[in-house]
Amino acid sequence: xxxxxxADSLILKIAVPVPLDRLFDYRPSELGNSAEFQRGARVLVxxxxxxxxxxxxxxxxxxxxxxxxxxxxxxxLDNTPLLSALDLxxxxxxxxxxxxPIGEVVAxxxxxxxxxxxPATLQCERYFAPTAAGRAPDVxxxxxxxxxxxxxxxxxxxxxxxxxELAGHKPALRALIDKGLVEPRMPDPSDGxxxxxxxxxxxxxxxxxxxxxxxxxxxxxxxxxxGVTGSGKTEVYMQIIARTLALGLQVLVLLPEINLTPQLEQxxxxxxxxxxxxxxxxxxxxxxxxAWLSMRAGVARILLGTRSALFTPLREPGxxxxxxxxxxxxxxQDGFRFSARDVAIxxxxxxxxxxxxxxxxxxxxxxxNVAQGRYRLSHLPHRAxxxxxxxxxxxxxxxxxxxxxxxxxxxTAIGAELAEGRQVLLFLNRRGYAPVxxxxxxxWVSRCHRCDANLVIHAGIHxxxxxxxxxxxxxxxxxxxxxxxxxxxxxxxTERIEETLKELFAGHRIVRLDRDTTQCKGALEGYLQQIHxxxxxxxxxTQMLAKGHHFPNVTLVAILDIDSGLFSIDFRGGExxxxxxxxxxxxxxxxxxxxxxxxxxxxxxxxxxHNLLSHGYRAFAETALSERRAAGLPPFGxxxxxxxxxxxxxxxQQFLGAAIQCLTDFTQSGVQVLGPVSAxxxxxxxxxxxxxxxxxxxxxxxxxLLDFWVPRLADLREARSVRWSLDVDPLDLY
DNA sequence: AGCACGCCGACT
DNA sequence: GTCGGCGTGCTC
Numbered sequence: 001x002x003x004x005x006x007a008d009s010l011i012l013k014i015a016v017p018v019p020l021d022r023l024f025d026y027r028p029s030e031l032g033n034s035a036e037f038q039r040g041a042r043v044l045v046x047x048x049x050x051x052x053x054x055x056x057x058x059x060x061x062x063x064x065x066x067x068x069x070x071x072x073x074x075x076x077l078d079n080t081p082l083l084s085a086l087d088l089x090x091x092x093x094x095x096x097x098x099x100x101p102i103g104e105v106v107a108x109x110x111x112x113x114x115x116x117x118x119p120a121t122l123q124c125e126r127y128f129a130p131t132a133a134g135r136a137p138d139v140x141x142x143x144x145x146x147x148x149x150x151x152x153x154x155x156x157x158x159x160x161x162x163x164x165e166l167a168g169h170k171p172a173l174r175a176l177i178d179k180g181l182v183e184p185r186m187p188d189p190s191d192g193x194x195x196x197x198x199x200x201x202x203x204x205x206x207x208x209x210x211x212x213x214x215x216x217x218x219x220x221x222x223x224x225x226x227g228v229t230g231s232g233k234t235e236v237y238m239q240i241i242a243r244t245l246a247l248g249l250q251v252l253v254l255l256p257e258i259n260l261t262p263q264l265e266q267x268x269x270x271x272x273x274x275x276x277x278x279x280x281x282x283x284x285x286x287x288x289x290x291a292w293l294s295m296r297a298g299v300a301r302i303l304l305g306t307r308s309a310l311f312t313p314l315r316e317p318g319x320x321x322x323x324x325x326x327x328x329x330x331x332x333q334d335g336f337r338f339s340a341r342d343v344a345i346x347x348x349x350x351x352x353x354x355x356x357x358x359x360x361x362x363x364x365x366x367x368x369n370v371a372q373g374r375y376r377l378s379h380l381p382h383r384a385x386x387x388x389x390x391x392x393x394x395x396x397x398x399x400x401x402x403x404x405x406x407x408x409x410x411x412t413a414i415g416a417e418l419a420e421g422r423q424v425l426l427f428l429n430r431r432g433y434a435p436v437x438x439x440x441x442x443x444w445v446s447r448c449h450r451c452d453a454n455l456v457i458h459a460g461i462h463x464x465x466x467x468x469x470x471x472x473x474x475x476x477x478x479x480x481x482x483x484x485x486x487x488x489x490x491x492x493x494t495e496r497i498e499e500t501l502k503e504l505f506a507g508h509r510i511v512r513l514d515r516d517t518t519q520c521k522g523a524l525e526g527y528l529q530q531i532h533x534x535x536x537x538x539x540x541x542t543q544m545l546a547k548g549h550h551f552p553n554v555t556l557v558a559i560l561d562i563d564s565g566l567f568s569i570d571f572r573g574g575e576x577x578x579x580x581x582x583x584x585x586x587x588x589x590x591x592x593x594x595x596x597x598x599x600x601x602x603x604x605x606x607x608x609x610h611n612l613l614s615h616g617y618r619a620f621a622e623t624a625l626s627e628r629r630a631a632g633l634p635p636f637g638x639x640x641x642x643x644x645x646x647x648x649x650x651x652x653q654q655f656l657g658a659a660i661q662c663l664t665d666f667t668q669s670g671v672q673v674l675g676p677v678s679a680x681x682x683x684x685x686x687x688x689x690x691x692x693x694x695x696x697x698x699x700x701x702x703x704x705l706l707d708f709w710v711p712r713l714a715d716l717r718e719a720r721s722v723r724w725s726l727d728v729d730p731l732d733l734y
Numbered sequence: 735a736g737c738a739c740g741c742c743g744a745c746t
Numbered sequence: 747g748t749c750g751g752c753g754t755g756c757t758c
Contacts, residue, residue: 011758012758013758014758016757016758017735018735018736018757019735020735020757022758023758024757024758025758026758027758045758046757046758047736047757047758048736048737048738048756048757048758049736049737049738049757050736050737050757052757063758065758069758070758071758104735720753720754720755721753
């Protein structure tokens with residue numbers, strides 16, 4: 001065979017996880033067969049002075065580079081590609097759409113273990129099932145009750161149990177394996193009933209939704225399931241999933257929060273006798289690797305995961321479910337800033353499968369897509385079991401005396417509810433004791449020296465803490481400025497409300513749920529169980545109360561301060577507040593115990609409140625959408641935000657100035673360029689932050705500008721002294 | 735992002 | 747005399 005020059009022979013195009021938006025050329029290897037290097041396989045390559053795990057994205061005959069500068073691949077890590085052609089197409093599309101380096105985008109598709117180059121081997125001992133001996137009716141386990149219980153449980157459900165489910169029964173499992181009654185065995189979708197638990201009887205609305213999505217199985221469609229809290233969205237998901245599984249297809253279920261996975265996982269395991277895996281940041285690298293590989297191999301049929309699970313390969317993709325689609329945590333807020341909701345839809349389109357998205361408070365983006373006929377809407381307007389929607393009451397607190405933020409009528413209402421032996425839920429979106437400490441004599445206030453923000457009093461741990469950079473210091477006893485003044489806590493946080501509630505309602509059990517009380521693993525579950533058992537009378541908390549959990553014995557919900565949300569600078573502030581109010585309100589009540597929601601405000605006649613409370617979320621959304629349309633804001637305009645930050649204010653300003661200069665050469669615009677301006681909080685964690693907002697009513701126009709702009713930004717010399725990032729479809733403009 | 739090279743201040 | 751500061755440049 002003739003020796004050929006490397007530059008004329010086959011060259012591999014490799015995606016390397018570095019922030020450089022290009023592929024790198026490599027020779028297959030010194031002697032290797034180039035046909036082995038398939039698109040989607042991982043390779044170990046020399047990169048500068050180090051080694052990187054890259055992914056084969058393609059090949060070419062020859063290279064534009066001098067052949068001597070092209071290095072050979074060190075090792076082919078996968079004999080079969082880990083990602084399919086469609087998976088790679090999705091990643092390539094996402095890299096282009098978000099203008100993010102391809103190597104980093106491809107890396108996000110892999111769990112950490114595979115990113116590090118570990119072998120892609122699926123452990124057999126992930127699943128266990130009773131053997132023929134274990135199935136025999138006359139198994140005698142004597143007095144080994146734990147083993148007996150475990151075997152009985154395992155026999156109750158086919159076909160196989162995952163290691164995760166059996167984690168709490170290791171000794172009994174070991175013993176059963178040693179006795180030959182249980183063996184490691186991969187589940188086979190054909191070896192047992194797929195649906196175990198009986199489906200609940202669907203009401204007509206649920207049935208219509210199930211049928212609508214069911215009719216679209218096997219083709220691309222987006223369904224928006226708008227269902228009030230407690231309307232049985234999960235049952236609809238499960239019945240559609242059952243149909244998908246019956247076709248021998250897999251399901252990807254995306255949730256906004258890790259907190260919500262355990263509950264749903266439990267319900268799914270009771271219903272479905274198939275391999276179910278979870279994928280979220282609370283799992284170990286190894287668990288995530290195994291979950292990923294199980295879905296890729298088709299061993300597991302359902303994956304429950306957060307944003308990071310979106311790119312998991314599916315052997316037989318059938319359906320994507322995305323719950324709480326309005327939730328902001330589907331948008332990645334650093335690095336590769338993708339929206340898992342939008343990319344999920346792009347993925348479904350590529351795979352030609354349907355997506356079902358659900359929410360009680362759909363995003364305005366999704367409602368606009370429904371109006372334009374791109375998404376199909378199914379509506380579940382009724383709560384299950386004839387539960388009535390909560391009654392809202394706006395409590396005007398102007399001029400009223402407040403006791404730690406609680407007005408007298410509210411205190412009375414809480415007392416009346418407690419006297420009836422019912423639970424009360426109080427919501428305040430501010431944790432800590434008080435948002436600032438102030439000296440009554442000299443006016444000193446507790447400021448963070450790294451951020452344009454106040455230090456928050458955390459009385460429980462005797463500290464002042466910055467919620468933006470994490471800085472903390474001991475709570476001063478004397479004024480650091482004048483040394484003599486009396487220090488006061490200004491404003492309210494959940495800790496302080498808790499203190500007041502303890503005085504006002506002594507003898508009642510109060511549970512506070514916020515990031516501070518639930519940061520410990522398992523703490524949230526513990527509190528939730530306590531509340532469900534009825535061992536709590538007053539539940540007090542922040543944001544996290546609005547998410548997913550239902551408190552059937554709660555009859556009164558109070559939102560202590562909505563005014564800060566009414567006058568947000570962010571154009572999405574109104575949408576977020578309306579969603580919050582509806583979501584918090586949805587936590588309460590059931591059929592025989594209707595809920596009541598009290599909102600304390602100094603703006604009882606505010607249009608948003610009036611519209612939302614008298615006419616409902618959809619009416620609010622209509623109004624908000626027409627305002628957005630008039631202003632050309634999303635979803636009627638498309639945005640991208642260029643951010644820059646550095647330790648001094650000059651560098652980001654100069655960089656953004658130069659970035660604007662680049663655009664003078666770009667004539668075919670149709671894009672508004674707003675800025676550079678400082679971020680609403682200029683200094684954060686010691687960095688000065690500035691930004692440029694781009695807006696256009698045509699997505700292609702914005703994309704054309706970014707195609708021109710982003711490569712040039714990377715080459716600016718001013719870019720070297722700042723950290724910059726581009727956010728396409730930003731959710732927060734700061 | 736890493737990781738090198740490269741030229742100027744306070745230390746065993 | 748050196749250790750180490752972060753500016754600058756490169757990665758197939």
